[in-house]
Amino acid sequence: MTKQPRLALGRVQKRNLFAHVVEDLGTRIIKGDLTPDDPFPIEADLGREFGASRSVIREAVKSLAARGLIESKTRTGIRVMPPTHWNLLDPEVLSWRYGAMPPVQFYGELFEIRLMIEPQAAALAAERAQASDIAEIAEAFAEMTKVSPSSTAAIDADLRFHRAILAAGKNALLHQMGHLIAVGLYISHQTSSDSFTVFLPQHGKVLDAIRARDPQAARRTMEKLLNETREFITGHLKNGKRKARNS
Amino acid sequence: MTKQPRLALGRVQKRNLFAHVVEDLGTRIIKGDLTPDDPFPIEADLGREFGASRSVIREAVKSLAARGLIESKTRTGIRVMPPTHWNLLDPEVLSWRYGAMPPVQFYGELFEIRLMIEPQAAALAAERAQASDIAEIAEAFAEMTKVSPSSTAAIDADLRFHRAILAAGKNALLHQMGHLIAVGLYISHQTSSDSFTVFLPQHGKVLDAIRARDPQAARRTMEKLLNETREFITGHLKNGKRKARNS
DNA sequence: GCTTGTCTAATTATATGATAATTGTGGAAC
DNA sequence: GTTCCACAATTATCATATAATTAGACAAGC
DSSP states (O other): OOOOOOOOSSOOOOOOHHHHHHHHHHHHHHHTSSOSSSOOOOHHHHHHHHTOOHHHHHHHHHHHHHTTSEEEETTTEEEEOOGGGSOTTSHHHHHHHHHHSOHHHHHHHHHHHHHHHHHHHHHHHHHHOOHHHHHHHHHHHHHHHHSOTTSHHHHHHHHHHHHHHHHHTOOHHHHHTHHHHHHHHHHHHHHOTHHHHHTHHHHHHHHHHHHTTOHHHHHHHHHHHHHHHHHHHHHHHHTTOSOOOOO | OOOOOOOOSSOOOOOOHHHHHHHHHHHHHHHTSSOSSSOOOOHHHHHHHHTOOHHHHHHHHHHHHHTTSEEEETTTEEEEOOGGGSOTTSHHHHHHHHHHSOHHHHHHHHHHHHHHHHHHHHHHHHHHOOHHHHHHHHHHHHHHHHSOTTSHHHHHHHHHHHHHHHHHTOOHHHHHTHHHHHHHHHHHHHHOTHHHHHTHHHHHHHHHHHHTTOHHHHHHHHHHHHHHHHHHHHHHHHTTOSOOOOO
């Protein structure tokens, strides 16, 4: 019964049977142990394997189906869907995938997207932010200057900063991308908590640009922040200097 | 038993009890009929309301929980999550949301994101596309020139074109954004199938740029395509000239 | 050969009725 | 007022049964 490690963004909660089945099957699918071509075990067999009743198995299956990982039909049974069908932006799927891919590649993909989203989000924030939005960004930044760089509070403050900018963009879909960022920050801090202190001033510049209602500057400073962070972390990852991952 | 209309991207399939409960509760939550503050009905009551067994209700709840709409805990019961927690990029959630928002606003949000993603995706495609990727894009474009502009085949070909470009960007997260585009195209065609013929040549220019391995041109042409489409459709939406939506 | 219909068995879909585990709440005790 | 505890409400899990669906095999007809 291989207990897979998972990306613990928050506190690792005590898991129930349902959550265990979901995670175990989810990671197996993402890792490619179960493919669209393989026959998927039938519910009864899964129940035996996990020592769970059919109800639990079925609920787990529905949960995975909602994430686009599998599909379940009468008589046909359960089928793994092709990877293009997976909801990769789902936080759980994202974390499973993080555990199953080479960190450098995962981080590369992630930052490519962040670079598409966040600079423009910062520009929108500079245009649309209300006073309360700017206060929230400023507060998060103030928090960042206070916390210990290696603490989880550092991740929280950093995340809050980036999320507040997305929120200030006044676009719900944009705000949603916060999940991506959360994972990105987690990896960054996991890899090197130095990045936190190194790039603190650059965060301040982004805040200043938004405060000054300067979309162009906001876009530029955010882009610079992301590019530099990416290089910094990617360098560490490639040098194998990252902290051991719990696997 | 109000049968909610739904965004029928593909064929409207005959639905089972589970799917009905999921959709009904999902739309109620998105529309704000059920809020985080309201007490959520308990499983037993939901069962009575829908004429379904507790198993079905529980499976539906798990499905909605996987999409971040609700959370269910022992003794506490089921709780609607705040909107920031919803997985808006989930295709179902996206379609429910489409049915619950003013089309102009929905379309605006959608295109703001598409404009962040697709121009850069086109640029990446110009850099990274393999011969087979370009063939796929070209094929989709050829298909677009053949089909009747008002047919669903037109939407399919259009979607295939945009998806192929995302795929050529060689970034799984990017590819995932295809869901957004699918909905966007659906709305465009629903609103005015004229847009299809009007912007066909611009699609060709994007293809040419990718073929020529010219990232800058790819970015520019895609940006132009999206901007013009947005203006075209938004104009129609605001003038109330859109085809009646089935509600 | 090819299609079209029909039967059968496998698998999920749904129902029912238990028991277990968790935890918010109110009240007792201090 | 605070702490602690028992109770009750609700989901979590289990076990078992029946219904609905349909892939696949096989037969019939053209």
